Amino acid sequence: MHPLLDDIELVAFDLDGTLVDSVPDLARAVDAVLADLALPAAGTAKVRDWVGNGSLKLMERALRFATHADAASPGAGSEVDEALLERAHRGFLEHYGRDPGAHTRLYPGVRECLDALRERGLRLALVTNKPVAFIAPILEGFGLERHFDLCLGGDSLPEKKPDPAPLLHVAAHFGVAAEACLMVGDSRHDIAAGRSAGFRTLAVPYGYNHGEPVRDSGPDGVVESLAELV
Incomplete structure (x- = not known):
């Protein structure tokens, strides 16, 4: 074990x-909404950089791009019409909800990692900013x-x-001290949440981190594949 x-x-x-x-399915839904609104498609490359803060923020970023809101007000960007x-968000939930896993794929080493951790008797939790229905x-x-x-x-x-609240909720739910918990993620949001909750943190570099190296977020460790955990 690692x-x-x-x-x-x-x-x-x-x-x-x-x-x-999951970006292929997320991008498909985003572009379907933009097409419904007669706005230009974003494509998978841009959506890959927008993922991580939940579906509402994803669509806000898509609308900023498609309506040139950021170009109209460099820096912070102008407000997107509420x-x-x-x-757009309702449309995204509808399009994405039809088949959220159609083109989504497991990363290499994931199944082996989860199987081994379960066999070892560790508690496993999923903490994502994706709507729970998906x-x-x-x-x-x-x-x-x-x-x-x-x-969650x-x-x-x-x-x-x-915010560390979801991780603190998980620890409290199982009655496990924060120092006996590990947060595994691909973005600065995961590392920040884990650190604030008192968890150890482990990062994978292959995911979505707004185009920034996740190592820059200062995780306690980085693995190229989750298979390295076991």
């Missing part, structure tokens, strides 16, 4: 960009629904990552 697992009783995993590459954003269909598509003792989505609690 040294970061020493004395660890609970491992919390991010989903998108950590366990699965009614337009609400309509978690089960994706996990079921890969036969991983029984691997996790608790799953971005709308499960009032706060989402990088």
Whole structure:
């Protein structure tokens, strides 16, 4: 086992960009909404840089791009019309919800890692900013629904990552001290949440981190594949 697992009783995993590459399905839904609004498509490369803060923020970023809001006000960018954003977000949930796992794939080493951790008797949790309604269909598509003792989505609690609240909730739910918990993710939001919660943190470099190296976020460790954990 990886040294970061020493004395660890609970491992919390991010989903998108950590366990699965979901950008093809997310981009499909984003571009379908933009087409419905007669706006230009964003494409997978841009969506890959926008993932990580939940579906509402994803659509806000897409609308900023498609309506040139950022170009109109360099730096912070001008405000996206609230009614337009609400309509776009509803459309995204509809399009994405039709088949959220159609083109989503597990990263190499994920299944082996989860199987081994379960066999070792560790508690496993999923903590993602993706709406909770989409978690089960994706996990079921890969036969991983029984691997996790608790799953939290971005709308499960009032706060989402990088706020530590979801991780603190997981630790409290199982009665495990924070120092006996590990957060595994691909982005600065995962590392910030883990650090603030008092968890150890482990990063994978292959996911979505807004175009920045996740090592710059200062995780306790980095692995090229989750298979390295076991």
